[in-house]
Amino acid sequence: xxxxxxxxxxxxxxxxxxxxxxxxxxxxxxxxxxxxxxxxxxxxxxxxxxxxxxxxxxxxxxxxxxxxxxxxxxxxxxxxxxxxxxxxxxxxxxxxxxxxxxxxxxxxxxxxxxxxxxxxxxxxxxxxxxxxxxxxxxxxxxxxxxxxxxxxxxxxxxxxxxxxxxxxxxxxxxxxxxxxxxxxxxxxxxxxx
Amino acid sequence: xxxxxxxxxxxxxxxxxxxxxxxxxxxxxxxxxxxxxxxxxxxxxxxxxxxxxxxxxxxxxxxxxxxxxxxxxxxxxxxxxxxxxxxxxxxxxxxxxxxxxxxxxxxxxxxxxxxxxxxxxxxxxxxxxxxxxxxxxxxxxxxxxxxxxxxxxxxxxxxxxxxxxxxxxxxxxxxxxxxxxxxxxxxxxxxxxxxxxxxxxxxxxxxxxxxxxxxxxxxxxxxxxxxxxxxxxxxxxxxxxxxxxxxxxxxxxxxxxxxxxxxxxxxxxxxxxxxxxxxxxxxxxxxxxxxxxxxxxxxxxxxxxxxxxxxxxxxxxxxxxxxxxxxxxxxxxxxxxxxxxxxxxxxxxxxxxxxxxxxxxxxxxxxxxxxxxxxxxxxxxxxxxxxxxxxxxxxxxxxxx
Amino acid sequence: xxxxxxxxxxxxxxxxxxxxxxxxxxxxxxxxxxxxxxxxxxxxxxxxxxxxxxxxxxxxxxxxxxxxxxxxxxxxxxxxxxxxxxxxxxxxxxxxxxxxxxxxxx
Numbered sequence: 001x002x003x004x005x006x007x008x009x010x011x012x013x014x015x016x017x018x019x020x021x022x023x024x025x026x027x028x029x030x031x032x033x034x035x036x037x038x039x040x041x042x043x044x045x046x047x048x049x050x051x052x053x054x055x056x057x058x059x060x061x062x063x064x065x066x067x068x069x070x071x072x073x074x075x076x077x078x079x080x081x082x083x084x085x086x087x088x089x090x091x092x093x094x095x096x097x098x099x100x101x102x103x104x105x106x107x108x109x110x111x112x113x114x115x116x117x118x119x120x121x122x123x124x125x126x127x128x129x130x131x132x133x134x135x136x137x138x139x140x141x142x143x144x145x146x147x148x149x150x151x152x153x154x155x156x157x158x159x160x161x162x163x164x165x166x167x168x169x170x171x172x173x174x175x176x177x178x179x180x181x182x183x184x185x186x187x188x189x190x191x192x193x
Numbered sequence: 194x195x196x197x198x199x200x201x202x203x204x205x206x207x208x209x210x211x212x213x214x215x216x217x218x219x220x221x222x223x224x225x226x227x228x229x230x231x232x233x234x235x236x237x238x239x240x241x242x243x244x245x246x247x248x249x250x251x252x253x254x255x256x257x258x259x260x261x262x263x264x265x266x267x268x269x270x271x272x273x274x275x276x277x278x279x280x281x282x283x284x285x286x287x288x289x290x291x292x293x294x295x296x297x298x299x300x301x302x303x304x305x306x307x308x309x310x311x312x313x314x315x316x317x318x319x320x321x322x323x324x325x326x327x328x329x330x331x332x333x334x335x336x337x338x339x340x341x342x343x344x345x346x347x348x349x350x351x352x353x354x355x356x357x358x359x360x361x362x363x364x365x366x367x368x369x370x371x372x373x374x375x376x377x378x379x380x381x382x383x384x385x386x387x388x389x390x391x392x393x394x395x396x397x398x399x400x401x402x403x404x405x406x407x408x409x410x411x412x413x414x415x416x417x418x419x420x421x422x423x424x425x426x427x428x429x430x431x432x433x434x435x436x437x438x439x440x441x442x443x444x445x446x447x448x449x450x451x452x453x454x455x456x457x458x459x460x461x462x463x464x465x466x467x468x469x470x471x472x473x474x475x476x477x478x479x480x481x482x483x484x485x486x487x488x489x490x491x492x493x494x495x496x497x498x499x500x501x502x503x504x505x506x507x508x509x510x511x512x513x514x515x516x517x518x519x520x521x522x523x524x525x526x527x528x529x530x531x532x533x534x535x536x537x538x539x540x541x542x543x544x545x546x547x548x549x550x551x552x553x554x555x556x557x558x559x560x561x562x563x564x565x566x567x568x569x570x571x572x573x574x575x576x577x578x579x580x581x582x583x584x585x586x587x588x589x590x591x592x593x594x
Numbered sequence: 595x596x597x598x599x600x601x602x603x604x605x606x607x608x609x610x611x612x613x614x615x616x617x618x619x620x621x622x623x624x625x626x627x628x629x630x631x632x633x634x635x636x637x638x639x640x641x642x643x644x645x646x647x648x649x650x651x652x653x654x655x656x657x658x659x660x661x662x663x664x665x666x667x668x669x670x671x672x673x674x675x676x677x678x679x680x681x682x683x684x685x686x687x688x689x690x691x692x693x694x695x696x697x698x699x700x
Contacts, residue, residue, distance in 0.1 A: 028207075031207045031378070041379065043376065043378075044372070047233075047318075047319065047557070067378070067474075068474030068475070068477050069562070070369070070372045070373070070474050071560070072559060299610075361608075399610050407610050408610065408611035408614075410608070417599070417605075417609060420600075421608060424603075
């Protein structure tokens with residue numbers, strides 16, 4: 001488990017994906033895992049008329065004290081991108097200097113850094129699509145992204161996420177999703193601070 | 194009910210407010226549920242359907258063809274003595290409107306959850322409180338919750354109050370659509386619902402009974418109607434007392450305390466911001482920031498919309514000279530257009546407190562901490578100029594006011 | 595004006611009527627202009643008047659009766675004039691014109 005960029009005591013996470021990739025479920029899993037280990041957390045989808053393929057966002061706040069704000073997250077500490085075809089202007093918007101970008105891609109960190117114009121952030125890459133196709137046989141990448149997230153950000157240990165996901169997905173998909181998480185946990189690559 | 198209550202064992206879970214409603218409905222052991230799907234209410238009924246299907250709740254779940262029918266179905270079931278539940282939002286609440294009056298007029302202890310939503314036209318599925326504020330004069334007890342925890346607790350309290358023989362009025366529990374209905378957050382719920390069931394014992398009331406027939410909701414000529422309506426006035430007054438008593442019981446049993454109006458950093462405040470629902474959290478954050486800049490400001494949260502807690506609000510407003518009321522609904526053409534601001538006005542007038550009515554968050558237009566700060570600055574500017582506008586301030590509307 | 599009527603606190607909540615069947619206390623027969631009178635001699639006991647009466651005021655009385663044609667009946671029919679509104683439906687429906695409809699002298 002990695003470093004914790006908790007600013008002002010609240011860690012703010014923004015998820016970007018497309019309808020059907022499971023960004024909202026991933027955000028819910030973060031909140032449930034954080035609450036499971038005694039932290040305070042919120043998870044909220046960016047609310048709209050949901051449809052498959054449309055860009056979606058979800059937000060998390062995690063803290064050791066109660067969270068009062070119900071505002072959208074405009075300056076996230078962590079941005080998680082489930083679909084690298086989304087426009088970078090969208091997901092980089094407002095990310096804090098030194099913040100963490102975790103992106104689902106087959107590219108290397110250097111390639112991503114170049115593509116994004118060398119921003120002042122840490123970049124982490126994981127091939128969540130490849131992992132999901134192997135474990136689930138379908139490109140639902142949220143659990144792989146959660147596994148990578150668990151490795152990089154101090155919210156809860158991987159086994160807590162595994163328990164949470166076991167409650168959130170249908171029974172017959174539990175083991176394949178847990179496999180996704182574990183592979184991503186072990187294969188995510190991140191820049192040094 | 195003088196008996197010592199034991200604090201019940203609870204578990205900490207992350208739920209959204211809609212699911213918190215479903216768990217509370219499960220824990221009070223309802224008999225009949227009827228609702229029609231509408232965003233953002235739908236996930237309440239999805240969760241309840243699941244609970245009925247897997248046997249967690251032993252209730253009849255009636256599929257109906259409209260919200261008018263949903264409320265009518267629970268009116269019938271409640272008249273027959275069942276403990277009932279329904280939920281809706283926005284146009285659904287509008288379609289229920291005439292039945293809202295029938296439910297309260299027949300003195301039926303119905304409980305309804307209302308994740309609030311803007312009204313059509315134009316269509317908005319997003320949050321504001323226009324739907325709820327339109328129910329102002331329907332004689333429903335109305336609580337507005339600010340957290341998922343309070344949503345759970347308020348549903349329990351709603352049954353305790355509604356079924357009290359001194360009250361016998363329906364209760365709405367409202368909260369922000371989407372901003373709360375779909376937001377997961379931590380809350381504590383009892384491990385064993387039997388503790389909750391002891392809070393809501395089955396009590397006798399006059400119901401439809403083939404062995405002891407009665408007639409409900411009959412026609413009343415001008416010699417009778419007024420007295421029956423005055424009974425509702427008294428029942429609403431009694432509700433204030435019963436809400437206080439049940440808040441005390443809930444505090445003992447669940448460890449959480451709710452006031453009809455709640456103050457935040459009001460001790461030395463000269464200016465206060467009053468609001469309701471989930472926005473209160475953001476307002477509290479803003480109050481902390483503004484206090485750091487040196488202004489003695491506090492915040493007030495209205496929880497109990499009906500019956501309106503005039504006395505408690507008077508007490509909280511005792512030492513302030515200005516109150517800013519942020520409404521997320523518009524009373525078109527009114528003297529000041531914030532529905533809650535209108536309600537605060539007569540109290541403030543008696544105390545010589547200036548009232549500023551602010552409209553914000555309409556159709557879920559984002560309200561950030563910096564918006565609250567901007568609103569306060571605007572009010573301070575007015576005060577410097579010695580101007581108290583007799584209209585509302587429309588915060589953030591494009592093109593200016 | 596209504597000082598002899600119960601106060602708000604004396605009424606059941608919501609004005610629920612708790613004495614079942616109290617509509618008999620209202621003598622709707624006062625409304626009548628024409629009065630139906632059953633001629634038990636012409637009556638064939640088909641009971642259509644009983645079926646059609648919207649107010650349930652046709653009374654069936656267990657009483658032996660022999661009509662002018664020598665036919666024996668176990669019952670006679672009568673009308674509850676306290677509640678008959680004089681609508682005339684029974685008069686219209688009677689297949690043997692056994693119900694007279696006469697202006698009431700009040």
